Amino acid sequence: MPYSEKIENRLRGSALVFLCLIPVLLLFARGPADVALSLVGILFLVRSALRRDWAWAREADILALLVALLMLVAVAAPFGEYPGKNFTRGLIWVRFVVFYAAATRWLITDRKVVHILCWVVSATLLLAALDALFQFVTGYSLLGGQKMASFAGRLTGPLDRPNIGIYVSKLAFSVMALAFVARQGFGDKKAFVFSAMVMLPVLAVIFLSGERTASVLTLAGIVAVVIGLFFVGGRARLISIGLGIAGAAGIGALLTFSSRIAGRLADLEHVVSDYAASIYGQLALMGWRFFTEHPLTGIGMGSFEKVCKAEMPPESLEFGCYPHPHNIYMEWLSSGGLAGTLPWLVFIVLVVWAGLRMIRFGEQQTVLVALYLATLNVSLFPFAATQSAFSNWPAILAWMSISCAVAALRVFKDSRALAR
Template identity: 30%
Template sequence: MPGTSESRPVSGLENTALIGVMLLPLLLLHAHGVAEIVIALVDLCFLARSAMTRDWAWLRIGWLWFAAAWWGWLVFCSLPVPGTTLGEGGARSLLQAVITVRFLLLVVALEWLVLRTAAARLWLWRLVAASAAWIVLNSVIQDLFGRNLIGWPPAAEGVLTGPFGTARAGPPMARIIIPAVLPPVATLLQRRDKAATAAAYALLLGSVLIMVLIGQRMPLVLTLFGLLIVAVLIRRLRPLVLTAVIAGALLLAASPIVAPAAYFRLVDKFSTQMEHFAISPYGQLYTRAWQVGLNHPFTGMGFDGFGTGCPRPANFRPSFDGSQPDGGGAKICWDHPHNHYLQALDDGGFIGLALFGAMALAWLRPLGRGLWRDPEPRRVALFAAIFIQVWPIQSTTAFTSMPVGGWFFLLLGWAMAESRAQPGS
């Protein structure tokens, strides 16, 4: 009841969760460990509120059942059972599998409680847009003056680092740049005057150009892919998207002169890797990940299955082209295979892979509902951001690694909240 002693602690839990979520963009930029703590705090506040109000209706959310099935199987495959192939990663693997649920609970909390008001969703957009602007500002200054605002130079091979000390500006930008810029771009175009239209073009063109200048291949490809999704769903933005892509191509063509470091990574190095893909680091990792999955087809090797299985000689196999009999041996190993679906295969076998794919589709279904009929820009932008994250043909970080995993689940919860807020949902 409003005004009762019971409602005050419930309101306190809700406010704490809201404040925590609004802090996440900043923490994902510069304090990953603290972000983990805040995610856990938001989850605990949400569960405590559910217990106090006896509100467990969120357990009927459709996508949650698919996510729970994937998570439950991951935990089962990570159980260290002597005499079996389960849980070969040991207690650490099991612990990591169990606490993976924190990300799923964060998405539910955002959809069901924290972002249920338009004001909360607007504030989150502002903070995400500010995060993108912070990365852009530091990238531009670093490109012009050789150091970002914090004093760090570009990374190896001239990759722009934004406000970071290493080459990690591109991956978060690929996820947040479209949700950050698409709503104002669409608003500017609606004004139908020359100045507003010019500003809309400048904003989207600038977004593509900064992704080219950052010089990381996969983030640029994913950004262009996301813009293609936007162009398919929003007819009036198609000329603008086409212009932005052409401008990016022209910059890339001129990059040997104006941005030689970007040209080396985006053209020269990429061409070389594609020409010799089988013995490139990515080809070696993918070959090994596939062999780990084939050798453990039913339950995988538990959480971090690739990290556990990669250095074992039993999982060595020749490279795709046969030029490396051992596929590069143990020296090529990493803690994840740089692909979410191969990671799901190695963690949980083919059952885990199927459950992971079903979970991804279960996320996309509510996010895409009604977009063809009513392509609201913010929902379209978030749909594109989620789609490019779960797209299987790409090189990735580990699925739940911070900060990219944190950005993804934050955007996913926001996207679910926007979808739930639509009439008839």
């Protein structure tokens, strides 16, 4: 059957529905969110097969990811500690590569989709933030029923674990990047204003959540946006100064009046001051050790905890064994060795450089560049204590946010904004 516009619209419409469902499903269930992400990729592959169009696989950033996947499956897995498990975990990672390609080259490519995503993702963030704030006031989540006391006073919102801060922080900067494109590229002021207003409760939740990584990385992103606004000049410069003053005052008040947040900051200072002795330092050093023992291929994906228990029994470790080293770069090095990590680093360099190159097009683009780099920073900052890069919930969240940011940059470059 020949490929037609009707088939294209049906495939793209279905994929868009699943794309919009991902952030909603992530609040309540990992499995369905993973299914939605996988279906986006499958529909894209069906479309590529019907059109006999595989040109996207040759584009530099996607090609780097495909090479990383090939290294994980064909090189790291056979020489890993548990080849069968390593091969399976490596092979199913393809869904994130295809999803990234689908989102950035097929779905998020025009005004309509940017508009829809701004409203859907922002509304989802608003729901999550309001529930978390309700939990902060009452002590329990209205949507999920979780109690703050069960998680040492940390917010969860609808989630079943205290990760609401990182959830909203990863999506917040990416949806604002899309909202900026909607405003500057297509004149869609309503979507921009709605997304911007949602950021108020979102930022409150991040800094009230007690999540140190989310708070610090978000603060860095805010600083980048303030600097970006300052360079635009005019009224934007006044807004940047106002945001800087308001942000500094808000954080100062939070640390002054919340002993819980001040205690979390003190804990962070303790970890940073003696990183090697902390749980995060020990896990990172363990990942580095596994890498030095298997520098070319690593130990294979999904093997960190099992290798840890085999080589260093938990009773001999102060903190025991964990499924991953809590640093995505150490996880890549220990799991994929140089074979898998080098193409992954090439991908990171490509997407970061794509953002930096936008600055040359004028001062107006500095805000978009700041939002773009802030999105990448939340997921890719090299010294952060992170969740696993390969587990479904954090990986889905990371690839959703990165894909939206990369797509926002590409759509903006293709819009008329640069011509004005």
